[in-house]
Amino acid sequence: MSIDENPVDEVISESGGEPEAIASTVAGESGLGDHEPSRAELIEELNRLVERIQAYSPDYEPPSYSPKRLLDVFGENVHNLAPGLIDKIRSGLSSDLFDPDTWKGLWFMLNYTLEYQADFFKRRYSGEYEVDEWGYDPEFMGLFKPFFEFMYTKYWRVQTSGIENIAAEGRTLLVSNHSGQLPFDGAMIGMAVMQEHETQRLVRSLYAPWFPTLPFVSTFLTKMGQTIANEENGIRLLEQEQLVAVFPEGIKGVGKLYKDRYKLARFGRGGFVRMALKTQSPIVPVSVVGAEEIYISLYNAKAIARLIGFPFFPITITWPWFGLLGVVPLPTKWYIDFGEPIPTDGYPPDSYSNFNLVSQITDQVRNTVQNAIDQRLAERKSVFAG
């Protein structure tokens, strides 16, 4: 900016030009042509007056009334507060913006994106996409992955440990605690493996048979590669050497009240242990800390739940008072700990029908998860900061 060099001259010439312009427009509009020469003379006289005053006292500056002058003052202040900022903006603007290649490139990029999107929708519309036999749709996953990545890294700032306990390939059964009214914990375990694990395996979560009765939810879960929780599905997935996640607490875990947080509910009927024993898959206990506080559920309105066919209906401090805004979860700090795998290949192959053994392993896994949660809770200083 040329504020420092020859300030007086510039100011004078500018302030001289400005009223002139105004005068001419006024004259042109109102048709008072005879005022024009007298006003120009007046300005001339004023300018000469300013010059004479400055000749006597060099410190004198005319009052800052012109827009140019105001801009200069503003620029001066910006320059003082953040030196070099204006130069940076100016250089950035001048070098690229007036280059036609920039605009050509922008146009090509926009055009390509549009074509790609149009092609994508056309393809989806005419049914030219592939899903696997479970309904997993990789393209659909690609659409939603950024959202879950944001939730994983920025919103809940998930801290994962023991990811090396999951083998690079082969059948593995993850067993986790379940909480949070909505099954975000399943999604975050999936993200943890996808982000941190060396082979970025797809986690096949088994969800409660209530979810497929809900519109959109059923479609969404199926397209994300999840399936309904029953032993047939679990065994088939494990036999296909997949990574399966189960939440034996089920609906009792998801609908947990705030006062019951981090107290594990009953671990189902041991179906997951039968699955693991039948397919001889190692069980990896997973503990999720932080998810139990994303909604503060005060009461389970069973009457409403029965009326609308839900297994539970939480009344939280925000839901249903704030409508859909009440669905926004709290930004707690999450920890996902993958424990040491519990091998099941040491047992005879027909031991899945041994009720004693099944309930024994069920309790063992439950205690491992509870202990890991308790340990993490003891280390945690704050719910939101970790």
Added chain:
Amino acid sequence: MDEKTTILVTGVGNYWGAQVAARLLNSPDLARNDGQPALENAHVIGLDAKPPGIEIKGLDFIQADVRNPLLSEVLISEQVDFVCHLAYSDREKSSETAFDINVMSTMKLLGACAEAGIRKVVLRSSTAVYGARPGNPAFLTETHLLHGKESQGETRNLAEIETFCSGYHRQVPEIGLTILRFASIIGPTADTNMTRYLKQPYVPVLLGFNPLMQVIHERDVVDALVYALVNEVPGVFNVAAEGSPPLTKLIALAGKSTLPVLHWFAYWGNSLSNRQHALQSAWPIEPDYLRYTWVADLTRMREEMRFIPQYTAEEALREFASQQRLGKYMSEETAKALDEERLRDILERRRRMREQRVVSSDESNEGIVP
């Protein structure tokens, strides 16, 4: 098997009976999967209350209803070996009549088969008998419970028949009973729930639901039924084409647009349509079957029955779509006339007729070649 094998096909007056009888009579190679001598020159008796709509050469047609009490005498006096029961009506308005025609007739036929000492009975069923439920496993095996009894119409009747059959099989284990549970049947000529559903200008789906669906081509249905008659494959088998596309993909492949409907309205509309038949056509498939997955496991079909359908799901759907598109520009008759399969059949029939003519002319006047 010194003498000719006699096969009784019931319901030759309807599409499936006629197709199976025609395939049994017209196919020169009904090879068996275990290297045994093939079933050649089988004597095919067609049984129905009305004669078949298409001309089937060599069919021994007996005009009688399956519910006729003298059926066992027909089976004994005609020395029937195998029975393929395809008499089934899905066009009955009253559920009582439908139950009588479909369920009671099957029971009576199976009773007559036990009396006459039939060696093999083949039945057509549907994978819908498992029922569409939220808790269904992703792949329904043949041992799964039949919840289809809780649904309506055809599915309920089929589930009733199947329940009867499992008890019957326990009582009369010496009869080789084959039940083929077919997925939704699709094809250019068949008239099934699925083709009726897909032939609507806008195909109704339930908003927010997109279950995986299985289909099977009509040709493969006939092939599988004939295969079960020719080979020794007693038991229950799911039969479906390779691949289970989501419902929206299925509709897109069939070349149609979807019309999403809130599921409450669909159930409401469906409950209305049972009373007023004007609405029936909108939901040929019950809303539950468009809401939950009911995909059947095909391991037994591949490994025990050793039957592989020729068409994959996508091929069957694409063929259906092209046939539908042709139908837009020309009448159904013209579209059929352009259909390659049909033309091949016609050529085959003409060649056979010419050969016969040559044989007869050779006897009378040598040296003349047409």
